[in-house]
Amino acid sequence: MSGNGNAINTVSVDCPAKTNLTLHVGKPRSEWGGRHELDTIYCAVSVYDTVTASRKKPGSGFSLNLEGAYLGDLASSGNDMRRNHAVLALFALAEASGHEPDVALNIEKRIPVGAGMAGGSADAAATILALNTLWNLDWPIERLQQVAATLGADMPFCLTGGYARGTGFGEQIEQLSEYSDDVRNLTRQGFAGRLLVGAYQAELRTPEVYAMFDQIGADPGDNNHLQQAAISLHPRSGQAIDEALRAGAKQAFVSGSGPSVIAFVPTDDAAHAVQSAWQESRCVDRIIATKAPAHPIVHIIA
Numbered sequence: 001m002s003g004n005g006n007a008i009n010t011v012s013v014d015c016p017a018k019t020n021l022t023l024h025v026g027k028p029r030s031e032w033g034g035r036h037e038l039d040t041i042y043c044a045v046s047v048y049d050t051v052t053a054s055r056k057k058p059g060s061g062f063s064l065n066l067e068g069a070y071l072g073d074l075a076s077s078g079n080d081m082r083r084n085h086a087v088l089a090l091f092a093l094a095e096a097s098g099h100e101p102d103v104a105l106n107i108e109k110r111i112p113v114g115a116g117m118a119g120g121s122a123d124a125a126a127t128i129l130a131l132n133t134l135w136n137l138d139w140p141i142e143r144l145q146q147v148a149a150t151l152g153a154d155m156p157f158c159l160t161g162g163y164a165r166g167t168g169f170g171e172q173i174e175q176l177s178e179y180s181d182d183v184r185n186l187t188r189q190g191f192a193g194r195l196l197v198g199a200y201q202a203e204l205r206t207p208e209v210y211a212m213f214d215q216i217g218a219d220p221g222d223n224n225h226l227q228q229a230a231i232s233l234h235p236r237s238g239q240a241i242d243e244a245l246r247a248g249a250k251q252a253f254v255s256g257s258g259p260s261v262i263a264f265v266p267t268d269d270a271a272h273a274v275q276s277a278w279q280e281s282r283c284v285d286r287i288i289a290t291k292a293p294a295h296p297i298v299h300i301i302a
C-alpha cells in the first residue's frame with residue numbers, strides 16, 4: 001500500500017548496468033544447459049534503464065513500450081515483445097505469485113543493447129523489483145533472486161547491484177561490501193570510481209562469445225576470460241583497450257561478453273586523454289561517462 005494506505009498503481013525502478021571486474025570461465029556443464037562454470041566479480045555501474053510498471057484492467061493482458069535513442073535490435077518491428085526480458089520477468093513473477101500479468105511496462109533504455117552490460121537482465125530485475133512493490137508482495141531479495149535465476153545467469157545480481165561474487169553459472173550470488181578484501185583489493189588496482197564506457201552499434205551474441213572462448217581460450221593475465229573471444233569477433237574493442245591504456249586509463253577491458261569496453265579513469269586528465277584518444281581513433285561509436293558502484297532505485301509514482 002502507498003503511504004496513505006491506498007492501492008499502488010504505478011511503480012518505476014531505475015536499474016543499473018553491470019560489468020565484470022573479473023570473469024574466470026570454466027568448463028561447460030550439461031546439467032546447466034551447456035552454460036559454463038563461472039567465478040566472477042560483478043560490479044553495477046551508473047548507467048540506468050528505467051522500467052515503469054502500471055496496473056491495467058483485469059483480463060486486459062500486458063503491454064510493452066520501449067523508449068530511447070539506442071534500442072539496437074529491440075527497435076526492429078520483428079522483435080517479439082513476448083521475448084523481451086522484462087516481459088519474461090513479468091510472466092515469471094506472475095506465475096510464482098499467483099497474479100495475472102495485467103501490467104503496462106514502459107522501458108526507458110539507456111544501457112547499450114547486446115553490449116555485455118546485462119541491459120536485458122537489468123530490465124528483468126527492474127520489472128521484478130517494481131512488481132514486488134506494485135503487487136504488495138514484499139518478498140525478500142533471496143526469494144526474488146530464485147525467480148530471477150530461472151530467467152538468466154546474471155539476473156540475480158541485477159536485483160541488488162553494488163559488488164557481488166558470482167559462481168555456479170553466475171547465478172549464485174554472494175554480495176560483497178565495499179569494505180570487503182575482494183573489493184578493497186580491486187579498488188587498489190583501480191577498478192573503482194570514475195569510468196568511461198566505449199559503446200558500439202554492433203552487438204555480440206553471448207552464446208557466440210562463449211563458443212569462441214571454447215575455441216581460443218583466454219590470454220594468461222586476462223581478468224576477463226571472454227576478452228580475447230570478444231576481440232576476435234569485434235576487433236575494435238581491442239583497439240579501444242590499447243588506446244585507453246596508452247592514454248592513461250588505470251584499467252581497460254571488455255565488459256563481460258562485449259563488445260563494449262570499460263576504462264577506469266581516476267583523474268580529469270586521464271578521462272580527457274582517453275576521451276580524445278577514442279574520438280580521434282574512432283575506435284568506439286559512443287562514449288558514456290559514469291562511475292561505479294551503483295544500486296537499483298525503486299520509486300512509487302502513484
Ligand SMILES: C[C@@](CO)(OP(=O)(O)O)[C@H](O)COP(=O)(O)OP(=O)(O)OC[C@H]1O[C@@H](n2ccc(N)nc2=O)[C@H](O)[C@@H]1O
Nearest residue numbers: 034035036116117118152153154169170206207210256257
Ligand atoms: C557473459 C555474462 C557475464 O556476466 O554477461 P554478459 O556480458 O553477456 O552481460 C553472463 O555470463 C551472461 O549471462 P546471461 O546473458 O544471463 O546468459 P544466459 O541468458 O543465462 O545464457 C545465454 C547463453 O550464454 C551462454 N552462457 C551463459 C552463462 C554461462 N555461465 N555460460 C554460458 O555458456 C550459453 O550459451 C547460454 O545459453
Ligand SMILES: Nc1ncnc2c1ncn2[C@@H]1O[C@H](COP(=O)(O)OP(=O)(O)O)[C@@H](O)[C@H]1O
Nearest residue numbers: 084085086113114115116117118119120121123
Ligand atoms: N529489455 C531488453 N533490453 C536489452 N536486450 C533485450 C531486452 N529484452 C531482450 N533482449 C535481447 O537480449 C539480447 C542481449 O541483450 P543485453 O542483455 O543488452 O546484452 P548482454 O547479454 O550482452 O549483456 C539483445 O540482443 C536483445 O535482443
